[in-house]
Amino acid sequence: MSAMAGIAPHWNEFATREELAASLASAVADALRAAIGRRGEAFLAVSGGSTPGRFFAALSKEALDWSKVTVTLVDERFVPESSPRSNAALAKASLLQNEASAARFAPLFHEASTVETSADLADAEIRTLPWPLDATILGMGGDGHTASFFPDADGLDALLDTASARIVMPVHADSAGEPRLTLTLPALVGAGLVVVHIEGAEKRNVIEAALASEPALPIRTVLDRGPRAAEIYWAP
Numbered sequence: 249m250s251a252m253a254g255i256a257p258h259w260n261e262f263a264t265r266e267e268l269a270a271s272l273a274s275a276v277a278d279a280l281r282a283a284i285g286r287r288g289e290a291f292l293a294v295s296g297g298s299t300p301g302r303f304f305a306a307l308s309k310e311a312l313d314w315s316k317v318t319v320t321l322v323d324e325r326f327v328p329e330s331s332p333r334s335n336a337a338l339a340k341a342s343l344l345q346n347e348a349s350a351a352r353f354a355p356l357f358h359e360a361s362t363v364e365t366s367a368d369l370a371d372a373e374i375r376t377l378p379w380p381l382d383a384t385i386l387g388m389g390g391d392g393h394t395a396s397f398f399p400d401a402d403g404l405d406a407l408l409d410t411a412s413a414r415i416v417m418p419v420h421a422d423s424a425g426e427p428r429l430t431l432t433l434p435a436l437v438g439a440g441l442v443v444v445h446i447e448g449a450e451k452r453n454v455i456e457a458a459l460a461s462e463p464a465l466p467i468r469t470v471l472d473r474g475p476r477a478a479e480i481y482w483a484p
């Protein structure tokens with residue numbers, strides 16, 4: 249496995265989660281506007297989970313030409329959109345609203361009997377999109393996972409391989425609940441803007457410990473292997 253240079257992330261700290269959401273939405277909107285100006289379209293990958301709700305609401309109201317924006321997911325559970333655990337359902341309900349309702353959405357979940365087949369279908373579809381990503385918005389779990397790179401995932405090295413030819417891969421991890429689909433490390437960190445959006449003292453402790461010591465948790469590996477410094481957005 250090849251390794252990229254590790255560049256220390258840059259911290260953006262806010263007094264409140266509302267202030268974080270407004271600032272992050274503004275930064276992402278700027279990145280999308282710049283991409284549209286440069287190449288006529290923009291490509292954004294967002295996370296699911298409980299953290300991005302305020303950010304999604306703020307970003308959905310940003311004025312830009314959303315008809316030229318494609319939105320996909322950093323990762324997804326192997327569940328249909330009817331499930332309350334679907335990241336696609338969350339993105340559609342919270343981000344693809346208001347101004348952003350004009351954006352195109354590309355899901356990772358595809359109906360199939362196995363997550364492997366679903367990942368093959370997603371990989372074929374997602375690779376037709378306008379790569380590279382202009383912005384990747386990662387989250388992080390309390391166990392140090394980001395995207396669906398769980399510390400106990402089967403074949404974690406392959407998911408985190410900087411030379412991976414895959415864009416979407418299936419994930420099995422006991423700690424994850426259901427199987428998952430994830431964008432691979434090079435697909436995620438190739439974005440012009442890579443953000444880790446975390447909130448609360450516990451997640452701050454986890455990422456600070458991960459950045460300071462070995463063994464590397466997945467969040468640390470992702471940040472170490474990116475070609476440019478990531479932006480950490482944090483509020484208590």
Ligand SMILES: O=C1O[C@H](COP(=O)(O)O)[C@@H](O)[C@H](O)[C@H]1O
Nearest residue numbers: 295296297298299323387388389
């Ligand atoms: O499983 C997931 O969890 C992480 C973090 O979620 P949160 O609820 O602690 O905010 C998220 O980034 C990822 O997209 C999601 O699939």
